Amino acid sequence: MHLSTKTGTNLLQQIVNPWYEALQNPAEAQQRVLENLVEGYAKTLYGKKHAALDVKGAVDFRANFPKVNYKELCPYFEEVKRGNHAILLSEPPLCWVMTRGSTGAAKVFPVTKTHVEQVFICGARALVNHALRKDDFELLTGKILNLNFPSTVTTIDTNGQKITYGYSSGTYAKLNPMLNQVSLLPRQEEIDALGPGVTKPDWERRFELVYERALNERVVAAMGVTPVILSFGRYVKRRHKRKPKDLWNFRALVCTSVRKIQFKYGPILRKYFGEVPIVEMYSATEGVFAQQLDDLPYVTPNYDKYYFEVETSKGPKMLHELKRGEWGRLIISSCLFPRYDIGDMIEAMGKNYFRVFGRAKTLTILEHRLYRLLFGWLL
Numbered sequence: 114m115h116l117s118t119k120t121g122t123n124l125l126q127q128i129v130n131p132w133y134e135a136l137q138n139p140a141e142a143q144q145r146v147l148e149n150l151v152e153g154y155a156k157t158l159y160g161k162k163h164a165a166l167d168v169k170g171a172v173d174f175r176a177n178f179p180k181v182n183y184k185e186l187c188p189y190f191e192e193v194k195r196g197n198h199a200i201l202l203s204e205p206p207l208c209w210v211m212t213r214g215s216t217g218a219a220k221v222f223p224v225t226k227t228h229v230e231q232v233f234i235c236g237a238r239a240l241v242n243h244a245l246r247k248d249d250f251e252l253l254t255g256k257i258l259n260l261n262f263p264s265t266v267t268t269i270d271t272n273g274q275k276i277t278y279g280y281s282s283g284t285y286a287k288l289n290p291m292l293n294q295v296s297l298l299p300r301q302e303e304i305d306a307l308g309p310g311v312t313k314p315d316w317e318r319r320f321e322l323v324y325e326r327a328l329n330e331r332v333v334a335a336m337g338v339t340p341v342i343l344s345f346g347r348y349v350k351r352r353h354k355r356k357p358k359d360l361w362n363f364r365a366l367v368c369t370s371v372r373k374i375q376f377k378y379g380p381i382l383r384k385y386f387g388e389v390p391i392v393e394m395y396s397a398t399e400g401v402f403a404q405q406l407d408d409l410p411y412v413t414p415n416y417d418k419y420y421f422e423v424e425t426s427k428g429p430k431m432l433h434e435l436k437r438g439e440w441g442r443l444i445i446s447s448c449l450f451p452r453y454d455i456g457d458m459i460e461a462m463g464k465n466y467f468r469v470f471g472r473a474k475t476l477t478i479l480e481h482r483l484y485r486l487l488f489g490w491l492l
Contacts, residue, residue: 122245125241125244125245125253126245128234128237128238128241129238129241129242129245131417132235132238132242132413132415132416132417134417135415135416135417136406136413136416136465139414139416139431139433139465140431140433142416142417143416143420143421143431143433144170145417146416146417146418146419146420147168147170147171147174147420147446150420150446150447150448150451151165151166151168151174152165153203153448154178154203154451156199156203157199157200157201157202157203158199158200158201159189159200159201159451160203160451163177163178163179163451164177165177165178171422171431174446174451174452175422175429175452178451178452179452180424180444180452180453180454181450181451181452181453181454182453182454182456183220186201186450186453189201190221190222190223193206193223194223194269194271194276195271196274198223201450202223202225202449203225203448204225204226204227205225206223206224206225207224207225207226207228207229208223208224208229208278208284208288209221209222209223209224209276209278210222210224210278210279210280210281210284210285210398211266211278211279211280211281211398212280212281212397212398213262213280213282213338213370220398221278222281222398222399222449223449224281224449225448225449227448228400228447228448228449229285229288231400231401231418231419231447231448232285232289232396232400232401233285233288233289234418235396235400235401235402235404235415235418236285236289236394236396236401238401238404238415239367239392239393239394239404239405240252240253240334240336240365240367240392241253242404242405242406243365243367243390243392243405246407247390249364251333251364252333252334252364252365254333255331255332255333255334255364256296256297256298256327256330256331256332256333257296257297257298257332257333257334257335257336258297258298258323258327258332258334258335258336258337258342258345259286259297259298259299259300259301259304259323259337260319260320260323260335260337260338260341260342260345261280261282261283261286261297261301261304261337261338261341262279262280262281262282262283262311262338262341263279263280263283263304263305263307263308263309263311264279264280264283264284264286264287264301264304264305265277265278265279265283265305265309266278266279266280266309267279267309279305279309281398282337282338282370283301283304283305286301287301287302287305298323298326298327298330298332299322299323299326299327303322303326304319304322307319307322316341316344316348317348317352320344320345320348320349320352321352323345324348324349324352324353327360327361328360331361331362332360332361332362332363333361333362333363333364333365334363334364334365334366334367335357335363335366335367335386336366336367336368336369337367337368337369337370338369338370338371339368339369339370339371339374339378339382340371340378342366342368342382342386343378343381343382343385345357346382346384346385346386347385349385350385356384356385356386357385357386357387358385358386358387358389363386363387363389364389364390365389365390365391365392366382366386366389366390366391366392367392367394368382368391368392368393368394369393369394369395369396370396370397372469372470372471373470374391374393375391375393375410376410378391379391392404392405393405393410393411393412394412395412395469397455399445399447399449399450399453399455400418400419400445400447400449401415402414402415402419402421402445403415403467406465406466409462409466410468411462411466411467411468412466412467412468412469413465413466413467414432414433414465414467416433418447419445419446419447420445420446420447421433421443421444421445421446422443422444422445422446422452423435423439423440423441423442423443423444423459424441424442424444425439425440425441426441429444432459432461432467433465435461435467436461436463437461437462437463438460438461439460439461440458440459440460440461440470440481441458441459442454442456442457442458442459442473443455443457443458443459443469454473456472456473457469457471457472457473458470458471458472458473458477458478458481460481
């Protein structure tokens with residue numbers, strides 16, 4: 114497929130069109146997603162316990178299924194490890210993945226083929242949407258710096274079977290064939306070969322490998338965890354006395370996994386990578402939930418893949434029902450888990466634009482209340 118051809122453009126449109134269409138009628142899209150999800154939940158013991166087949170809409174869903182967090186799901190994960198995937202999952206796990214543990218101990222999840230496919234599709238949307246919107250197909254025909262965490266970290270022996278897993282970002286990169294002529298540099302297998310460590314010397318070895326492999330290549334983007342992208346820029350400047358913008362012509366930086374990307378990290382990233390568009394994604398080990406739609410510094414949900422609720426001070430609401438300035442704790446249902454409390458706070462900016470402003474902690478909420486009190490009139 115050549116991206117300059119009509120066929121190539123049509124294939125790219127297939128990645129983003131379901132997202133665009135869902136934004137035209139979020140309520141309808143969310144109802145379809147809910148129907149698909151409860152059909153899958155009904156195949157599990159957990160879903161049967163909570164009468165998944167009786168769910169017809171949002172009210173039934175909240176009444177039948179309690180919200181759950183990671184700790185509450187851990188006993189079910191232990192059963193999945195013992196080979197009983199149907200206790201929670203509608204299909205066998207494809208693999209296991211772990212979080213970075215940036216806000217506490219690392220979490221370990223089983224993930225399915227359907228989940229991974231959704232991660233690929235939604236992960237590609239940020240890049241494809243930006244390329245189509247800017248009419249910049251060079252972004253889809255070059256190399257993307259692979260700054261992901263290792264996909265192989267540890268092995269456990271469960272039920273006579275060895276399960277090897279690593280960080281989700283590296284695992285998804287290893288499994289993802291990418292788009293057409295776009296490819297990660299270096300390959301994830303080369304990253305994994307350097308070992309599982311995440312200390313400063315470990316990262317410096319990875320950064321040096323990326324630098325050496327990419328030096329004479331046509332690099333067009335970096336994509337991944339925002340602080341890691343920034344650390345790579347600083348490493349190249351410190352070790353090789355040149356900034357990444359002096360070595361490569363970046364078309365975009367696709368940044369994930371932290372809050373306040375545009376405002377806190379954007380100005381610093383541009384010092385190292387140039388005056389390049391920063392495309393924000395709201396992603397986690399549990400899924401790729403939203404990405405930047407246009408030049409506004411907010412994210413827009415994947416209403417066609419995940420089911421979004423928010424616990425507000427006025428009670429539970431659907432995410433798409435929030436008015437500008439309303440905010441609360443995000444609850445996400447996916448092909449993996451129903452009504453999962455992901456621990457993030459989200460605020461509506463109007464017209465399906467949102468910002469995830471922090472973790473659901475007391476200090477974050479108090480700071481946000483103070484911010485709203487002082488500057489709410491500006492919204």
